[in-house]
Amino acid sequence: MNKAAKTDKNKDSTGRRRATSYDVAELAGVSQSAVSRVFQDGASASKAMRNRVMAAADKLGYRPNAIARGLITQRSNMVAVVISKITNLYYPEVLVQLTQRFSEHGVRVLLFALEHESDTGTVIEQMLQFRVDGILTAAIFTPEQLETVDNADIPVVFYNRTLQDQLVSSVRCDQEEGERWLVGELVNAGHKTFGIVEGPPDSVVGIERKMSALNELSKMGITDITTVSGDFGYETGRDCFTRLVEKRGSPPDAVIAANDAMAIGCIDEAREGFGLSVPDDISIVGFDGIGPASYAAYDLTTVRQPVQRMTQAAASMLIERIENPELSPEKRAFSGKLIRGGSARLRSKNG
Amino acid sequence: MNKAAKTDKNKDSTGRRRATSYDVAELAGVSQSAVSRVFQDGASASKAMRNRVMAAADKLGYRPNAIARGLITQRSNMVAVVISKITNLYYPEVLVQLTQRFSEHGVRVLLFALEHESDTGTVIEQMLQFRVDGILTAAIFTPEQLETVDNADIPVVFYNRTLQDQLVSSVRCDQEEGERWLVGELVNAGHKTFGIVEGPPDSVVGIERKMSALNELSKMGITDITTVSGDFGYETGRDCFTRLVEKRGSPPDAVIAANDAMAIGCIDEAREGFGLSVPDDISIVGFDGIGPASYAAYDLTTVRQPVQRMTQAAASMLIERIENPELSPEKRAFSGKLIRGGSARLRSKNG
DNA sequence: TTGAAAGCGTTACCAG
DNA sequence: CTGGTAACGCTTTCAA
Numbered sequence: 001m002n003k004a005a006k007t008d009k010n011k012d013s014t015g016r017r018r019a020t021s022y023d024v025a026e027l028a029g030v031s032q033s034a035v036s037r038v039f040q041d042g043a044s045a046s047k048a049m050r051n052r053v054m055a056a057a058d059k060l061g062y063r064p065n066a067i068a069r070g071l072i073t074q075r076s077n078m079v080a081v082v083i084s085k086i087t088n089l090y091y092p093e094v095l096v097q098l099t100q101r102f103s104e105h106g107v108r109v110l111l112f113a114l115e116h117e118s119d120t121g122t123v124i125e126q127m128l129q130f131r132v133d134g135i136l137t138a139a140i141f142t143p144e145q146l147e148t149v150d151n152a153d154i155p156v157v158f159y160n161r162t163l164q165d166q167l168v169s170s171v172r173c174d175q176e177e178g179e180r181w182l183v184g185e186l187v188n189a190g191h192k193t194f195g196i197v198e199g200p201p202d203s204v205v206g207i208e209r210k211m212s213a214l215n216e217l218s219k220m221g222i223t224d225i226t227t228v229s230g231d232f233g234y235e236t237g238r239d240c241f242t243r244l245v246e247k248r249g250s251p252p253d254a255v256i257a258a259n260d261a262m263a264i265g266c267i268d269e270a271r272e273g274f275g276l277s278v279p280d281d282i283s284i285v286g287f288d289g290i291g292p293a294s295y296a297a298y299d300l301t302t303v304r305q306p307v308q309r310m311t312q313a314a315a316s317m318l319i320e321r322i323e324n325p326e327l328s329p330e331k332r333a334f335s336g337k338l339i340r341g342g343s344a345r346l347r348s349k350n351g
Numbered sequence: 352m353n354k355a356a357k358t359d360k361n362k363d364s365t366g367r368r369r370a371t372s373y374d375v376a377e378l379a380g381v382s383q384s385a386v387s388r389v390f391q392d393g394a395s396a397s398k399a400m401r402n403r404v405m406a407a408a409d410k411l412g413y414r415p416n417a418i419a420r421g422l423i424t425q426r427s428n429m430v431a432v433v434i435s436k437i438t439n440l441y442y443p444e445v446l447v448q449l450t451q452r453f454s455e456h457g458v459r460v461l462l463f464a465l466e467h468e469s470d471t472g473t474v475i476e477q478m479l480q481f482r483v484d485g486i487l488t489a490a491i492f493t494p495e496q497l498e499t500v501d502n503a504d505i506p507v508v509f510y511n512r513t514l515q516d517q518l519v520s521s522v523r524c525d526q527e528e529g530e531r532w533l534v535g536e537l538v539n540a541g542h543k544t545f546g547i548v549e550g551p552p553d554s555v556v557g558i559e560r561k562m563s564a565l566n567e568l569s570k571m572g573i574t575d576i577t578t579v580s581g582d583f584g585y586e587t588g589r590d591c592f593t594r595l596v597e598k599r600g601s602p603p604d605a606v607i608a609a610n611d612a613m614a615i616g617c618i619d620e621a622r623e624g625f626g627l628s629v630p631d632d633i634s635i636v637g638f639d640g641i642g643p644a645s646y647a648a649y650d651l652t653t654v655r656q657p658v659q660r661m662t663q664a665a666a667s668m669l670i671e672r673i674e675n676p677e678l679s680p681e682k683r684a685f686s687g688k689l690i691r692g693g694s695a696r697l698r699s700k701n702g
Numbered sequence: 703t704t705g706a707a708a709g710c711g712t713t714a715c716c717a718g
Numbered sequence: 719c720t721g722g723t724a725a726c727g728c729t730t731t732c733a734a
């Protein structure tokens with residue numbers, strides 16, 4: 001291999017090497033450090049210098065190499081965002097908003113998607129290898145995993161899940177409150193028998209919602225409660241409704257589903273499979289406030305998560321902790337918004 | 352600032368510096384190059400060496416630094432994925448599947464989200480700075496933008512959009528065919544007057560679908576066609592239906608919406624706003640095959656995109672081109688699947 | 703199979 | 719304000 005061949009390896013399609021700060025420096029007739037400074041924020045560079053460098057730079061199509069910068073700076077300017085199939089981050093707008101929030105601070109998003117929330121282990125190694133500056137996760141961590149990232153001094157913010165009594169930052173929707181509202185509305189409107197459609201067993205969110213509902217129901221003296229479990233999907237919601245009725249022998253007065261998708265499934269099954277009228281024969285409520293919940297055919301009574309405020313908060317909490325690692329953990333819970341839709345027979349506000 | 356303070360900067364919470372291959376080498380009593388080799392694939396290292404190094408490594412919690420590796424290797428092992436609000440990549444499962452596909456090849460996803468498809472310019476610079484190995488985009492590029500990434504020798508795969516006559520790789524759903532199917536079914540079932548609900552003007556996907564439908568309608572001799580335009584959202588779908596009827600003076604026999612969300616909006620508005628029965632009074636069809644399309648209340652006639660095969664193809668096409676930059680561009684179009692739902696009055700298959 | 707040494711493209715420190 | 723030089727943590731020749 002001759003010399004030409006050797007120097008070929010970094011050439012682009014037109015035969016030029018990808019320009020570095022040295023190339024720019026040479027063309028501009030200045031030092032490489034000068035070029036570096038021109039491309040920094042609080043740099044000290046004279047106007048003349050800046051002009052010459054810039055001219056040379058875009059003549060060569062120079063772009064600072066963020067990888068190299070990260071190496072020396074010890075800041076990758078990337079955060080890991082972990083989503084899993086059943087997460088709320090999974091809702092499209094959340095990811096888009098998050099990415100944009102981070103982007104405003106010059107931070108890029110490295111995405112990690114989990115098939116199951118329990119697969120976290122495999123991706124943590126990756127996040128650490130890529131030296132992400134922070135982690136925003138909608139999947140739970142085991143204590144060991146938490147310790148691992150903690151030892152690496154990487155700040156973590158949990159989205160809609162919070163480790164019991166652990167000293168970690170989190171942003172969540174106040175689901176206890178939400179379920180309390182829903183149960184309150186239903187009981188006050190005279191519903192006496194309840195079905196609960198809970199989420200999959202490995203979902204903390206699902207468990208929380210179910211427990212809160214059960215708690216509130218029992219507080220209000222309701223004892224006729226039947227529970228079945230689904231996977232947060234529409235189909236499973238339909239299935240759950242059938243199983244619920246079979247288990248009880250007859251439909252309950254109201255069904256509380258752990259999320260909107262299953263609630264919608266319940267509505268369809270109640271109507272199609274059992275010829276019931278919603279809400280005249282049975283009330284059905286969900287949780288989340290997803291798009292289809294407000295479709296006219298369902299008009300779901302639900303609690304809408306303040307997604308925008310939550311993502312906003314999550315992003316800034318993480319960025320704050322990247323910039324100031326000494327900041328102590330913080331847990332923020334946002335109230336949802338009760339949507340009194342037509343899928344439940346509720347007392348009118350004025351009654 | 353004394354020496355202690357200086358050396359502090361890279362220490363972790365327990366006071367140790369983040370371990371490097373040098374630290375591992377020292378502890379294991381071998382050279383740094385040896386450590387490097389142990390953590391590579393086709394490395395040559397004796398079993399004894401490997402053991403000693405590994406022992407030292409996990410004693411120190413050593414993790415190879417992917418950033419540094421990327422710098423020397425000239426491979427970041429990251430690809431950029433660009434989504435915009437109205438894209439199909441926007442559908443949750445697509446992102447998850449993509450990320451997993453890439454992950455299998457050791458490639459991470461750097462996510463870029465656009466508010467509008469036309470904002471591409473701002474993110475291209477970022478992708479280049481981070482030296483991504485490839486780009487998968489569900490947003491259109493201008494010719495200049497395409498040239499920019501081309502000059503940087505970064506392979507690009509377009510998802511569901513293809514630049515007219517440009518020499519680029521793309522994966523898409525065959526929308527012409529899909530619209531042809533839909534129109535064919537409707538015309539054959541006797542529908543004579545049509546409404547078309549098109550997408551936003553800056554969506555290539557929307558335009559393609561509309562043009563294909565119009566084409567096929569005209570081929571089949573249909574002339575009574577009214578067109579209104581929405582933004583791909585549910586609410587806009589409802590609105591569009593109203594405008595359609597107003598514009599025509601009366602409801603058409605059938606409505607062809609550019610996507611499912613708007614089709615569902617049309618159904619709700621037809622029922623609620625105009626007291627029409629779907630499909631007895633009017634047939635409504637969409638495109639995409641999103642989740643809610645199959646909800647019992649809508650049971651939409653639509654064309655489902657083979658999302659899984661498309662993401663699979665997109666990921667492997669990009670990876671192939673990263674590993675072999677000489678590969679010529681390739682355009683792959685996948686047929687969708689016609690879903691003959693209850694939202695349209697169609698000829699039965701046997702009739 | 704192993705080790706020494708030369709980069710990769712930046713930033714950061716320190717004189718001038 | 720500017721330039722020289724030493725890192726950053728790794729991979730990759732090249733000899734031994």
